[in-house]
Amino acid sequence: MSSPAPVVLVFLDPAFPDGRLADASRPQLMVTDQGATRGDGIFETMLAVGGSVRKLQAHLDRLGGSAEALDLAIPGQDAWRRAIATGIATHRDQHPAPTAGEDELVVKLVATRGVEGAASPTAWVQVSAAGAAGRRQRETGLDVIFLDRGYDSDVAERAPWLLLGAKTLSYAVNMAALRHARKQGADDVIFLSSDGRVLEGPTSTVLLAHVEKSDDGSTVKRLITPQLDSGILPGTSQGALFTAAKAAGWELGYGPLEPQDLLDADAVWLISSVRLLAPVNRIDGKDIGTPALRKELTAELTGLYAGIE
Amino acid sequence: MSSPAPVVLVFLDPAFPDGRLADASRPQLMVTDQGATRGDGIFETMLAVGGSVRKLQAHLDRLGGSAEALDLAIPGQDAWRRAIATGIATHRDQHPAPTAGEDELVVKLVATRGVEGAASPTAWVQVSAAGAAGRRQRETGLDVIFLDRGYDSDVAERAPWLLLGAKTLSYAVNMAALRHARKQGADDVIFLSSDGRVLEGPTSTVLLAHVEKSDDGSTVKRLITPQLDSGILPGTSQGALFTAAKAAGWELGYGPLEPQDLLDADAVWLISSVRLLAPVNRIDGKDIGTPALRKELTAELTGLYAGIE
Numbered sequence: 001m002s003s004p005a006p007v008v009l010v011f012l013d014p015a016f017p018d019g020r021l022a023d024a025s026r027p028q029l030m031v032t033d034q035g036a037t038r039g040d041g042i043f044e045t046m047l048a049v050g051g052s053v054r055k056l057q058a059h060l061d062r063l064g065g066s067a068e069a070l071d072l073a074i075p076g077q078d079a080w081r082r083a084i085a086t087g088i089a090t091h092r093d094q095h096p097a098p099t100a101g102e103d104e105l106v107v108k109l110v111a112t113r114g115v116e117g118a119a120s121p122t123a124w125v126q127v128s129a130a131g132a133a134g135r136r137q138r139e140t141g142l143d144v145i146f147l148d149r150g151y152d153s154d155v156a157e158r159a160p161w162l163l164l165g166a167k168t169l170s171y172a173v174n175m176a177a178l179r180h181a182r183k184q185g186a187d188d189v190i191f192l193s194s195d196g197r198v199l200e201g202p203t204s205t206v207l208l209a210h211v212e213k214s215d216d217g218s219t220v221k222r223l224i225t226p227q228l229d230s231g232i233l234p235g236t237s238q239g240a241l242f243t244a245a246k247a248a249g250w251e252l253g254y255g256p257l258e259p260q261d262l263l264d265a266d267a268v269w270l271i272s273s274v275r276l277l278a279p280v281n282r283i284d285g286k287d288i289g290t291p292a293l294r295k296e297l298t299a300e301l302t303g304l305y306a307g308i309e
Numbered sequence: 310m311s312s313p314a315p316v317v318l319v320f321l322d323p324a325f326p327d328g329r330l331a332d333a334s335r336p337q338l339m340v341t342d343q344g345a346t347r348g349d350g351i352f353e354t355m356l357a358v359g360g361s362v363r364k365l366q367a368h369l370d371r372l373g374g375s376a377e378a379l380d381l382a383i384p385g386q387d388a389w390r391r392a393i394a395t396g397i398a399t400h401r402d403q404h405p406a407p408t409a410g411e412d413e414l415v416v417k418l419v420a421t422r423g424v425e426g427a428a429s430p431t432a433w434v435q436v437s438a439a440g441a442a443g444r445r446q447r448e449t450g451l452d453v454i455f456l457d458r459g460y461d462s463d464v465a466e467r468a469p470w471l472l473l474g475a476k477t478l479s480y481a482v483n484m485a486a487l488r489h490a491r492k493q494g495a496d497d498v499i500f501l502s503s504d505g506r507v508l509e510g511p512t513s514t515v516l517l518a519h520v521e522k523s524d525d526g527s528t529v530k531r532l533i534t535p536q537l538d539s540g541i542l543p544g545t546s547q548g549a550l551f552t553a554a555k556a557a558g559w560e561l562g563y564g565p566l567e568p569q570d571l572l573d574a575d576a577v578w579l580i581s582s583v584r585l586l587a588p589v590n591r592i593d594g595k596d597i598g599t600p601a602l603r604k605e606l607t608a609e610l611t612g613l614y615a616g617i618e
Binding site for chain 1: 314316318333335336337338339340341342343344345346347348349350352378379380417419421422426433435456457458459460461464467468469470471472477478479480481482483484485486488489503
């Protein structure tokens, strides 16, 4: 494995209005922090291009929603914005991107319930260069497998303590699902509910497209994603792309979706904040759509997405 | 909240055969440790009485099983045993128990997938004095509510990536369930599967007892726990108590169990390694058995459990 990219670390700290810079190459967390001992905390992963975070407000809002789901009192959005600015400026200063085209930073926000017995959360921003793997997968596309998530699609409504729809640090199952896929030679996973609905990827939202000729000969393009109330995470990238696609004349649709809907689509993508729009070439070994149309639609949507702030 | 008890911290480190003592009052974990960023790791919580860990082998074996479920290469049992011995000896030296009756230490074993991009796990032992809360609940008993765990009772077999039966650091749902119970004035939770089977507590195993007169006038006592293949954690305390109870003439039984089985029982307990055998007074507001019989059975089983090494 290659050595990790340098990380710039900024703790949110009331004594430091712009955040407190700390050396990420040294230990900075207590072993009794409940983020570490119980995965009891929340996070966001964002992309900064040319020093500017994409969809910052949507990420801060989702972080707030996750905090609410976990009864976690986290710092206000202004404190996050200042610490993010400090982290990005410091990273760009200490580790300038080799070329403008590579000026992509991953900005991660983390808030934990803090040290056991303490009253306040631990909150930090970490900034590092975006790896090449994500950029590569945008180009080459993904082989994906379906995996059962174990939950039925109604459980989120009736059991809020399951924290579905909150982005918690308890990601062991998501990581195990990705390892399971890789052992089978696949790149990624699309989770299904126990009642057979399409949910989401372990770290992404599922999108599909249909292209049809309408009666008057014009082309109708439709972009579809699973409905939110099935207990999936609201995708900030999906939300932003839907807005842009609608403005460009696409029709929008929301599930329920079944596996066959994906297999029948003209294109399927996994979309997430850092890897962006990664086309799915195959699901469970079955080709999705045609390479030419997939490429054309990916280019069109990627272009729309690039216009998002 | 009271200030946390002093923690003795010992890292497993190939350069230190007996473990490397570290100052737990200072940060010792990297923020990029995947235990902290993804709850990607495993743990055990054990009780040491008079300096000796109860059921040490069973805990080490379960830690090994959890590691296997997560494809995590952790140090061998001998390294854990040495670090545990160092941690306990150091704690007893630095913080002697005020009285022999309070000489109970909580010994926690943690192994994470390590720092992102690194090849080796982070592994440590932390030792602290057992709090009074657990001892109190053994005496006073618990008010419990049923909560839906969202999974059906067959999912563990068909979806190993859900890591049911592994004790991972991804405990956010368990913690949220306990908070949900406390908001309702209850002390603890018994999870049910989506198909209505009794599973386990967020940090404990469920036991129930029936006492019956047999045809020949003798008393038959039966101790019952949910069957393991429903995706619950194999309880080290339940396992040890069952062995001791069988030797003392109890009959043993294994689920499937439904909520009504608990409501109809003569006694119900939540059993775990530190709190031990905590009697359940009420479930969803309904009294379980009678106080007198509950007290008698709790005393008998607690006595049997005290003989376990």
